[in-house]
Amino acid sequence: MEQQDRIMDGDLQTLGLQSILKMLALSGKTGKLYVYSGPETLSVGLRKGQIVGLHEEGVPQPDLLAMLCLINRLDPARAEMIRELAQGDMQVTLAMLVERGWMTASEMQRRLEFAVTQCISHALRWVNGHFEFHRQLLPMDSKLRPLDIDSVLLEALRQADEWEEIAKEEVTHLTRTTVARWQPEVSKDVRSMGLNAESIEVLCLSNGELPLQAISLALMMPEARVAHIMTRLAELNLIEVVDTAFEDVLRQDLADRIVRSQNALARRKRGSSPVQYLHGLLIILADCINELLVHHGKHARIFRGRGHISSVEIMRYLARRFAPSLQPLSNQYPILETTNFSHGQLDCNDILTLDKVVKGQQLEEFYWEAVQGLHAFVHMLFAELLHDEVGSSSTGRQLTAAWRLFLFEFDQEVQQYQTYRAQRAARVARDRNATQPSPTGLAQNRTAVPQADGGSFWSSEKRRSI
Amino acid sequence: MVPTVLVVDDSPTVRKIIQMTLQREHIRVVTAGDGLSALTSVADETPALILLDIQLPRMDGYHICQIIRKNLQFRQIPIIMLSGKDGLFDKMRGKLSGSTEYLTKPFDSAELIQTVKKHLANWQERVPVQYENTRPRLRYRG
Numbered sequence: 043m044e045q046q047d048r049i050m051d052g053d054l055q056t057l058g059l060q061s062i063l064k065m066l067a068l069s070g071k072t073g074k075l076y077v078y079s080g081p082e083t084l085s086v087g088l089r090k091g092q093i094v095g096l097h098e099e100g101v102p103q104p105d106l107l108a109m110l111c112l113i114n115r116l117d118p119a120r121a122e123m124i125r126e127l128a129q130g131d132m133q134v135t136l137a138m139l140v141e142r143g144w145m146t147a148s149e150m151q152r153r154l155e156f157a158v159t160q161c162i163s164h165a166l167r168w169v170n171g172h173f174e175f176h177r178q179l180l181p182m183d184s185k186l187r188p189l190d191i192d193s194v195l196l197e198a199l200r201q202a203d204e205w206e207e208i209a210k211e212e213v214t215h216l217t218r219t220t221v222a223r224w225q226p227e228v229s230k231d232v233r234s235m236g237l238n239a240e241s242i243e244v245l246c247l248s249n250g251e252l253p254l255q256a257i258s259l260a261l262m263m264p265e266a267r268v269a270h271i272m273t274r275l276a277e278l279n280l281i282e283v284v285d286t287a288f289e290d291v292l293r294q295d296l297a298d299r300i301v302r303s304q305n306a307l308a309r310r311k312r313g314s315s316p317v318q319y320l321h322g323l324l325i326i327l328a329d330c331i332n333e334l335l336v337h338h339g340k341h342a343r344i345f346r347g348r349g350h351i352s353s354v355e356i357m358r359y360l361a362r363r364f365a366p367s368l369q370p371l372s373n374q375y376p377i378l379e380t381t382n383f384s385h386g387q388l389d390c391n392d393i394l395t396l397d398k399v400v401k402g403q404q405l406e407e408f409y410w411e412a413v414q415g416l417h418a419f420v421h422m423l424f425a426e427l428l429h430d431e432v433g434s435s436s437t438g439r440q441l442t443a444a445w446r447l448f449l450f451e452f453d454q455e456v457q458q459y460q461t462y463r464a465q466r467a468a469r470v471a472r473d474r475n476a477t478q479p480s481p482t483g484l485a486q487n488r489t490a491v492p493q494a495d496g497g498s499f500w501s502s503e504k505r506r507s508i
Numbered sequence: 509m510v511p512t513v514l515v516v517d518d519s520p521t522v523r524k525i526i527q528m529t530l531q532r533e534h535i536r537v538v539t540a541g542d543g544l545s546a547l548t549s550v551a552d553e554t555p556a557l558i559l560l561d562i563q564l565p566r567m568d569g570y571h572i573c574q575i576i577r578k579n580l581q582f583r584q585i586p587i588i589m590l591s592g593k594d595g596l597f598d599k600m601r602g603k604l605s606g607s608t609e610y611l612t613k614p615f616d617s618a619e620l621i622q623t624v625k626k627h628l629a630n631w632q633e634r635v636p637v638q639y640e641n642t643r644p645r646l647r648y649r650g
Contacts, residue, residue: 294616298616301522443524448521450521
């Protein structure tokens with residue numbers, strides 16, 4: 043921005059945004075108005091006193107295509123096609139939707155006008171700040187039809203008043219950046235709850251990722267109205283407001299625990315025998331389960347907002363919540379019957395010390411059964427705790443992705459053992475056949491199979507160390 | 509403009525978690541799973557910082573670190589070694605190969621963020637040496 047282009051500047055306290063815009067409209071100015079308030083910046087493009095463009099600095103453009111899909115206004119395949127071509131530009135997105143006949147030209151105009159009104163309505167509430175007007179040429183490629191400042195101001199002021207009113211009456215504590223998400227335990231049909239179409243649309247868009255402002259833009263519904271509906275949905279326990287600070291702590295804690303488990307997996311000593319190998323995997327699984335239980339004891343939904351919770355209550359809750367899930371697995375993997383919940387942890391000591399009771403092939407079979415059982419349990423445990431703690435949200439999705447990668451690494455280790463088992467079974471079968479005369483008279487090739495003690499299978503190249 | 513951090517680790521879990529953690533801090537993250545891809549990423553992305561695991565397929569972290577330090581264009585990039593080895597000898601070896609700092613695994617997110625931010629504090633001031641009409645190259649003579 044050239045200094046000589048700046049023809050007007052001042053404080054918002056001296057001259058409010060409304061007055062500045064009116065003044066620029068009356069004098070038919072062409073250029074760009076920048077309004078700064080705290081971390082927020084708004085730039086309004088004017089041509090001959092009419093609004094031809096608007097941009098909010100630092101505010102990510104909402105994914106309009108995803109939102110239209112969520113409210114069944116657009117087919118996801120079509121959305122994907124447009125997304126690739128438009129590369130996140132909202133004006134281009136709208137233009138392409140019109141071009142392909144998936145949106146009318148008048149709807150595009152209404153959407154663009156609504157976005158301008160929404161931003162100006164927000165900026166009208168800024169009390170402190172600074173403005174600058176720069177005389178400069180503006181690009182002509184805007185899809186926005188020049189807007190009359192008076193009509194934009196009228197609508198923006200009406201919307202700003204609505205916000206003021208609900209804030210004054212303490213109807214809601216929500217702001218335009220509030221993100222809400224569906225409550226995880228809601229399973230009933232919302233259509234039977236007497237919600238109107240507007241409420242159902244807001245509910246559909248409360249997916250834990252979209253801020254209130256974006257929902258307002260997608261539905262072309264004033265922010266205050268969206269806030270009102272969201273408050274009502276929260277009262278009905280259909281949605282909850284996402285506490286980003288709490289989720290940061292939660293995500294960090296769980297990520298650190300996954301890193302610890304991964305590190306234990308990478309660093310564990312690989313024994314020379316399959317029994318030692320399986321024992322190592324069992325230790326990792328048991329530790330991982332207990333890490334997850336400790337995490338859930340700190341972040342479970344049931345304990346939120348209740349201040350200090352006694353450790354006894356946490357232990358009881360964990361046992362009550364997860365012991366029933368272990369029961370069906372015990373039917374499939376009877377070795378799990380030797381585990382039990384004690385002090386909020388899954389006590390696997392009986393399994394880990396089985397070598398004092400049984401030996402050889404039988405011990406290996408028990409360990410293998412325990413690995414499969416605990417693997418199934420940890421899988422279920424993670425899914426259940428994440429669903430309880432963050433439900434359907436971007437945090438949940440990110441953590442699930444990291445967790446799946448950890449399970450993938452773990453499964454690779456398990457596969458090594460499975461390959462060994464398969465080779466051993468093949469060798470046993472061949473040995474059995476070898477005792478009978480071969481009908482084809484061919485000699486059996488035994489060179490590629492592992493030794494009975496498994497020693498040759500666990501070669502040094504296959505071991506990974508840190 | 510956001511800084512780019514290159515994360516080099518053979519574990520996809522570690523790569524994902526570091527990516528997740530740093531992206532929350534508005535840091536762009538690119539990842540590599542082995543030594544040679546790491547060198548390619550350094551040349552392509554010119555990262556502001558490298559988080560480098562030691563035990564890697566195809567080429568270990570010490571070797572990568574030495575190659576980067578010998579290259580005029582990339583030698584100023586801070587390299588934080590990530591390793592499960594926390595012995596004095598390993599730390600010394602890391603230092604001798606040219607690492608800026610050494611983080612022991614398992615690290616916690618807060619420690620990682622703090623260390624990364626410390627070394628990114630003046631990343632925009634570190635102007636890399638530019639060669640006209642040449643694509644930056646890292647040569648590996650292994």
